[in-house]
Amino acid sequence: MNLLDPQGPVAAANSTILVDSVFIMLVIVVPTIFAILAFAFWFRASNPKARYQPEFVYSGRVEMVVWAIPALTVILLGGVAWIGSHQLDPAAPVPGTGSPVRIQAVSLDWKWLFIYPDQRIATVNTLTVPVGAELNFQLTSSSVMNTFFIPQLGSMIYTMNGMVTKLNLRADNEGKLQGLSAHFSGDGFPDMMFDVNVISPLAFPEWVAATAKTDAVLNADSYKKLMQQGIEKGRPVYRLDDPRLFDLIATQHIPPGPGPELASEAGRSHSGGHDAR
């Protein structure tokens, strides 16, 4: 999950900006730290060679330099930030080879649901994508906020109930990656890690066909079961019944997840939660 080992163009650009910004600042920061230590050491009271200049309390030239150095650094970095923000806008397309793959991600308590509306399938806690293709994500949440993040593919983005965020990524190398939620969402939050399988464009249709053979069907009813609070250790897959399921979730036609089951008293007996509402 090393950020400096990017597996796609977005992560590569992000980490380049990250590293470049650090170097731009180090040019200023390292000499400053040295100067602090050097001045502190040289002008120690016990050093007879250091010249005591109690009247050296203002110098226009020094002031100009000390305002100019940080200002120039910030102008340079501001340029990086402006250009970077526009080029790496999560909503901006990331051209790839072959046809783009649309993926609709829903954060549930506490698992990830990935819907492939064009392929009519859905998976939980596993994201399978073809190498090199443009990946168009639409994201929402079934209940609380989460953040969708695959560190080696780049930019993260919030998922929020009743809203859709957009993210475009591309994976350039086959292999297994990991993703996670980067926004605390409750007791099962650390188990919201998911697998990312990047497979060849030829293997992708085969995987889709194999997945579509499953008996499990994802529709509004099975989705409501899935969004109950709980941790999913398995990797269930579904055939997608209605390709508009994501829209029904995002527009709240399917109401938000219920939160903790008030019937189960265990684990909340100390919280005073039992007669809330």
Place this chain on the structure above:
Amino acid sequence: MLGKLDWSAIPFDQPIPLVAGAVVLVAILAVLIWVVVKGHLPYLWREWITSVDHKRIGVMYILLASVMLLRGGSDAIMMRIQQAVAYQSQGYLPPEHYNQIFSAHGTIMIFFVAMPFVIGLMNLIVPLQLGVRDVAFPTLNSVGFWLTATGALLVNISLVVGEFARTGWLAFPPLSELSYSPGVGVDYYAWSLQISGVGTLLAGINLVTTVLKLRTKGMNYLRMPMFCWTTLASNLLIVAAFPILTATLAMLLLDRYLGFHFFTNEAGGNVMMFMNLIWAWGHPEVYILVLPAFGIFSEVVSTFSGKALFGYRSMVLATMAICVISFMVWLHHFFTMGAGPDVNAIFGIASMIIAVPTGVKIYNWLFTMYGGRIRFATPMLWAVGFMVTFIIGGLTGVLVAVPPADFMLHNSMFLVAHFHNVIIGGVLFGAFAGFEYWFPKAFGFRLDERWGKAAFWFTFLGFYVTFMPLYIVGMLGMTRRMQHYDVAAWRPWMIVAAVGMAVLTIGVICQIMQLVVSIRNREALRDRTGDPWDGRSLEWATSSPPPVFNFAFHPDVRGEDAYWAMKAHARQQSFEHEVPEYQDIEMPRNSPTGFVCAFFATIMGFALIWHIWWMVILGGIGAFATFVVFAWRDHDEYVIPAEEVARIDRVNLEERRSLVSMAGAV
């Protein structure tokens, strides 16, 4: 009768909070019994609890902060151990505990450690530096302190009665809404902050008024010590920002208590509004904390370099620039919400712009040291340690202000490392520097240097060993608030961080030892001059500890570094002043208003949390009645007769003159 409260609220089956709570309770009871048996209670009541003396209130603020630092530090130790052991396992803390602990850690460290520590130092020192006898509203000051203590008390009650929030220290909805957090944890969080927030706002209004309206003769704005300037800036921010926090939490509470829909998923509530509002307070809050620390470092660096602060006016400008710009950058806390490139870029650049005045400050301290004659007493060690550490925190801060970099680092352990880098390296180092520097002023004896230096080195090294690994795991994709994890690459770094936490703990122990040793050796460490560091500003012009009226005469200020100038002037002339004409001094009477009001506020807060409505009404009426009684008071001041002033001041003068003549003889 008792709302939601019943015996199930006490976690009898969970040993950790119960044992911790029992230990604290026994300790408190033991102290109380000792106080009563030894007959100290009347003294405590008369001299401290009802005191409206800014110095006493400042000391109590710092005491509160120190006690809460131990509580928040215990949380930190538990978190570091959990993350060190919870690799492919659940560790020793189940999620519902771990989540409370990190939420409580953040809440306590910001609201009940950092805030009272800096407000305490400002209270203690600013009136002395301004050459005045008290703050603008002494009784309000006491109310502010006791309401802050109420908030701290409620947070600690949640340890054994019910639970604390499990939502993180900013309680983001919808997780903090009733549907997803049905327990009382979020209510404990919100009501503690509402009550202590009132206290903070009162402190802010009080200190702004003090700096603007109460300055001694000749103390122009551009002659004020830097600490007064940063106090002004910080408290202006308090006055502007804390109402936002209060309003935001009020909306959350309306959602939770009365079925409103400000931030719910349903009925058009909008979580993004909460994000914006909470950070519109939250970002200025960062500067509320760090500006006073900048002020402390300015005083310390200048005093121990034996030079006036370099580029004073430039520093004033930088301070006020930070004060203004800090209100314009809040969106950088959620670049990853999908706001769009223009918005992200503009807020990113605005955030970087703050780094300019901050950088200027670093350089001005640097040039204050240049040509100085630097004495490395403990406060100066903290200052140099701060400069080095804070630059690194600034670097990583500007880094996460670059939106594309933030897209990778947001909410990660890198971010955790960054804000600890600036809050520990900036605010906490500043608080410790101020503590060491002004302790002799408050109590009349210096702190032990050997333990103080040990505390610095352990804390300094411990900080790096704890938080540099967190930068690294952040770069390895680790996000914050993970109760357990399965990624092997993170493990070694979490173990190193736990070791670092042990080193930090040794630092804290040294700090406590320093206090114990210094109190035992106080006669040897006694400061009879009132000016143990060869200081430059007016707080050193009076005795240590200062008399209740601070100054027998309002000092006459003729330039920057007022006391330095007075000393230089006195050296040129002979020391034999004509005998001054002492006059009666009017001082505010002590008042139990603050304590009584906070007592009722505690009852009301507790009752609100547990839905005990009759008790809410009782507490509310009690708190209001306290104010009414105070408002109808007949005598609010008492007079210290001129002879008494003369007696106190002569002792002080004698002491100083004898010391000066001794120094002259040498």
